[in-house]
Amino acid sequence: MGLIVSVWFNARTTRKPPSPSAFFLLAVPTSSRLALALAASPASPVDRESRWSSHCCSPHLVLSPCKREVTRTPTEMSSDGVRAEVGVKSGLHLWELLWSPGHRGSHAVIGVSALDCPLQASGYSVLVGGDSQSWGWELVSNQLWHSGKMLEHYPGKEKRNPSKNADSLGPELFSSSNRKESEAPLLIPERILLVLDADAGTLGFVVDENFLGVAFKDLPRGVELFPAVSSVRGGARIQLRYLNGSTCEPPPLMALCGLSIRRVLGKQEQTHVEKLPLPPYLQHHLLHSY
Template identity: 45%
Template sequence: MGLTLCCWLRDGHLKKHQRSTSAFCPLSVTPPIRLAVLLDTPPVAPGNPRSQWSPTHLSPNLQVCPSGGRVRRGRVEQSSDAVRGAVGAVTGLHIWEVLWEEQQRGSHALLGVSTHKCPLQVSGYTALIGGTSCSWGWELSTNQLWHDGKRKRRYPRGGATDVLSVPDRILVVLDADAGTLGYVVDNCYLGVAFQDLPKGAELFPAVSCVWGGAEICIRYLCGTTRDAPALQALSRLSVRRALGSDRSRTLALPPALQRLLLDTAEEVQQDL
């Protein structure tokens, strides 16, 4: 049964999206099965340690709120400032949600991952995350990828000549086992942005910015090991894909199955 579901999902059924006018949807790629299951998994409960910015590993021009989930940049000039997550990942597949209003980005707004060696503040305006060999970043204002101080290709692949406007909500997808980093925008997986990330090193979600007053929120959604997805998760994904947006048909099912199929994270966790 599990093998049948894997084949069914692999053969193109993962790429079904609700009708959308997003410019990113035509550029989306089919996510691997592990990622597809993870993207369909209810998020972990708020308060997870990975849902916090580090209160110590950040630029002096940044301040983390008491809950740890939001960081704010002071109104200073001629400075590029970065912060990394409080907890990173050495193994496994992980997804973080980052909320960063487009109006609060300006130039040199980068989102990605870094090791603990990445510098967190430099004078002037520059691509700080991606500015050294210890970090990898996507510049949201230009769609350019940065690593080792060098501008790489534009992301996602196949994009138009014009810069695409990246919405406020972005998902960071880190596969520490495979050594890859990608992003999800408008519910569209845009493929691998970086590969050959160092295996065995702890990698942290990270941002760098130059916009005075910018506020950036982070939340850890979910993660999984390199093991194959559980049959229950594959079954949930296949049923939800078949139902599409019409989830009202689940009302004829027992309450436990309804909670499993609907987007109610807290109820699913309580039931399990």
């Protein structure tokens, strides 16, 4: 039966994949833990992990009744931040943040922080990433910030501007206009996934279902870290939702096999699971587990 399934998979993979996102070429391979977390069903949005903290919040930020959304009041010359209500010390965890590009302004930052990160400051500045206890990605400029310093662009310029291959691409594919476009900041869409691996001490992000790689490494182990955002734009609204997470234990073999099969089938072809020469129990597992 394994041979039959293998032949069937090979036949399905000959189909042309759908048009990729603009971030497709910037994506990096995911670990099995992250792949399973991305494929798993999200946790309930009413859990505490999906709430902003009413205690760790700038006075210029107003929380919705459910605490899943925060709105910045129209205040001049102020930078304002908020942390999630629940942090983590271990495991790999995913959060979804929704922040409209039209309501970001300058200094629109998402990332993680410890308890000591400041959440309000005079003037316009980066709060998340502005001290040694926070790490932030400024969405408008695509800059990474930590300890009050801009470290680099994310995703890295080496991916966005492949100068090493410029000669092989030819002048028609790597003109000066194309080079300027590749160096310009990328427009980050509304939905962003924050990926914190507290065991490995890394922070990364997923955009358009593409993992853009590790943005920060060497985060402190055993220290409680919280998703955090900071903004300077009046009317900015940011939503938070905890999706899921996993421990440092190796993923179950059955889950890994199911993930591999679903990758081959594709998101638009789940109905083909019923055509696989598999027992009903395994078909049900493929359809409903991940």
